[in-house]
Amino acid sequence: MTNAPTIRKVFQGVADRHQMYRMFDRHAGRVHRREDYATALYAGEWFEIGEAEHDYMFAVEAPLWIRGSMFALRQFLTGSVTSVFFALRIDDAIRYFHGYCDLSDDMSVERMRLAIIERESRPVRAMTREERLEHIWSSTAEPYRGYADYRWPHASRGRRTVHFFGGKLGSVPKLLEVMTDEEIAAKLPVHLRYLPDAAAA
Structure with missing residues (x-):
């Protein structure tokens, strides 16, 4: 099963x-x-x-x-x-x-x-880390999200990535799952950025 x-x-x-x-x-x-x-x-x-x-x-x-x-x-x-x-x-x-x-x-x-x-039905608006990451993935336009391909280490291949502005490097991809809290906040719209953390159901 x-x-x-x-x-x-x-x-x-x-x-x-x-x-x-x-x-x-x-x-x-x-x-x-x-x-x-x-x-x-x-x-x-x-x-x-x-x-x-x-x-x-x-x-x-x-x-x-x-x-x-x-x-x-x-x-x-x-x-x-x-x-x-x-x-x-x-x-x-x-x-x-x-x-x-x-x-x-x-x-x-x-x-x-x-x-x-x-x-x-939760009385207080809150988001788990996983919900924040899923929202970022769902709301990011296709040119700025993707999957780690052959250029990534073997263990990372196939995992989801999102692009960040890297200064002189231009737009650089990063694995979605390892984003820091600061990077997550930067990618979320303002009305979601400061919601409290919620325990996963």
């Missing part, structure tokens, strides 16, 4: 339609896209969208299934992973979310639903 994927928020705020489409395939530029098994890369990712985007996706094609306030797309992204859209009541308001669920796991959709409610 394989372990359930980590359920993770990958964007702060409500994604508009352009942002939503960009995040549908956040990992399109990975080095071995045609060869790798990407279920673990996508399964468990989620972010908030607006009501208009939720309704638009419902109208695009007939859903694979509808369960109460949730529906799944019939077009699978990779393996048994597909988009599931949620309309959830949180703190007396209906909010809308997109998540990637591995439908080979019967409990994946329910785990995703509960994780979103738990994360968005």
